[in-house]
Each structure stands twice: as structure tokens, then as C-alpha cells.
Amino acid sequence: MKAVGLKRYLPIDNPDVLLDVDIETPVATGRDLLVEVKAISVNPVDIKHRKPDRSNADTVEDPPRVLGWDVAGIVVAVGPAASLFRAGDAVYYAGSIVRPGGYAQFHLVDERIAGRKPANLGFADAAALPLTTITAWQGLFDRMGISQSGADKGKSLLIIGGAGGVGSICIQLAKKLAGLTVVATASRPESAAWARSLGADHIVDHTRELAPQLQAAGVPEVDYLFCANAADRHFPAFPVIMRPQGKICSIVDAPNAADFTLLKRKSITFCWEAMFTRPIFQTPDMIGQHDLLDATAGLVEAGVLRTTATSNLGRINAANLKQAHRLIEGGKVIGKLVLEGF
């Protein structure tokens, strides 16, 4: 089958960074689905796993390593223990970081972390959603314990990185499901307009101090904070801008020198969300990702949530994937980049 793979871990300007390759088509066993990949989207995690660093400088991948953890496609075969899907079903999912990714014509995924594709979205628009939705959903509802059904209505949330892939769905979940007052960071007119169009009530610029801007917006302290970017830069503001007994969820690394004791006086909870935890550790509640993707499909079909795809870069090949990686490395992507067909 056709795929896009890497043999060496190289910087994006190296012509061999991503290669069009031919590799063996995998076979579904156990609870796996074999999916014909129709569309994918690209995430910063793809870049993290492609970039050169000390640990991979001398590594040569043979067969080539396939990245890519956002897929929409059609099930073509199922393993003997699979029971949730059958051949012909349209699915969307992020998959598992400890397995090969979806830059390939055919791909294996455990059915417990796949959902049915929203019927009213094409494959490219659907591929934009899974990884970021799982991240935002688990961060808001599972880790911070925010009510999905409106019991926390009117409480406030600050999203750092509001216009990015995660922020774009996080704004929608927080506004449309939880009924929170949403403050999102955005540093440019176009990213601010995008965040507003998704439901953000207030925009603050992450390149300037957050506390005075929150004061000016009439939300001097927030109940919840979802950190999807630059925790190192913004951490010192957290003890100031959080309400007593508030909750912070970070999906990005905290600074080495972060003094968590500063959160003690206000009894602020700090928690992590890593969306691959369930598939990596095969946790007993792994099927929660299937359930949340199915619930998301229903919400998209009902018009409550919308796709976050903003740019279709064309066919799934090395040239177009290099462009996607280059754009994400630039740190200015609004919404999600998608690619479609081989």
C-alpha cells in the first residue's frame, strides 16, 4: 500500500524528511479494525515524533516509520473479537501513539478508540476532529470535572491557545455543552475572529500580560483554565488569575522551574491531560474514547458542534505533508489542516 514514512529523523527543510513509500498492508486481529484511510489531519504531535533530537540522531527506520494520528475512513475488515463496527462503516479516530500512524492507505485501530464518523461531514472535515476533541473533552469533563449538562453554567474558563486545533474545539465544548463564559487567547485579528466565531465571549492577547486584560474584560479571576500553549510563559500568571479553589488542566509541559506551591494559598487544583493515556496503558475505561467520539458525532449532526478544519492541503503525499509540518512548526495555524485521498 502507499504510505508516507520517514527513515531518518530530519529537520523539515531536508528533502528526505518525509518520503512516499510502499509498505505491506496490515491485517486486522483481535479488536482491530482495518480502515481504508480517506482523510487525515496533522497535529503538533506528528512534528514532535518526526523531529531530530539526541535520542534519534543515529536511528534508521526500516521499514519506514509512519506517523499521523487523526483519521477518517471506511472499515474494510475487522478482527475476530471486534463487535462495535463492521465492514463498510465510516469511522473517525486518533488511534494510538505507540502504534503506526495513519499516513497510509490502510490503517489498524482498536475499535474501542474509534467512533462513527458524523454523517453530515465529509471525510476531510471529520478527520479534523478526533485527536483535539478527545483532548479537550477529557481535559474539561474528565480531568477538571466540569459538567457537560450545564450544572456549571456561568462559571468562567480561560483557554490559552484559543485558535489552535485544540482551542477551536475546546471553545465549542465549553460554550455549547457546559455553558461557561469563555475567554480565549489569540494574538492576531484573524485568530481572534476565528475564536469569536466558535463562541468565545472575550479575547485576550497571549503576547501581553493576561491579568490586566482579564480585568478589563470583567473576568479578573477564572474558575477554570485550559492551557494548550506556552505553559512556561504563562505559568507565573496562574496564581493571580485563578479564582480560589479553581482548576487548571494543562496539555503542554510545565516549566522545569514551575513553583506549584504558589497554587496552594488559593487551593488551586492542577491536573494533566494526555489524550493517548488510555490506548498506551490499555486502561479498563479505554472504550470511553469510542463513546465520546460517538457523542461528538451526534452533536455535530445536531448542529451543536462544527468541524474545525480550515485548510485542505490536497492529497496525502510527502510533498503536502511536508507543507503541513512546516505550517504547524510555524505556530500560527488557525483550526486544523487536513489532507484527503491518495
Ligand SMILES: NC(=O)c1ccc[n+]([C@@H]2O[C@H](COP(=O)([O-])OP(=O)(O)OC[C@H]3O[C@@H](n4cnc5c(N)ncnc54)[C@H](OP(=O)(O)O)[C@@H]3O)[C@@H](O)[C@H]2O)c1
Ligand atoms: N496532552 C495532549 O494530549 C495534547 C493533545 C493535543 C495537543 N497537545 C499539545 O498542545 C499544543 C497545542 O496543540 P494545537 O493542536 O492546538 O496546536 P496548533 O493548532 O498548532 O496551535 C496554533 C495556535 O497556537 C497559538 N499560539 C502560538 N503561540 C502561542 C503562545 N505563546 N501562547 C498561546 N497561544 C499561542 C496561535 O494563536 P495566535 O495565532 O493567536 O497567536 C495558533 O493559532 C501543542 O503543543 C500540542 O503538542 C497536547
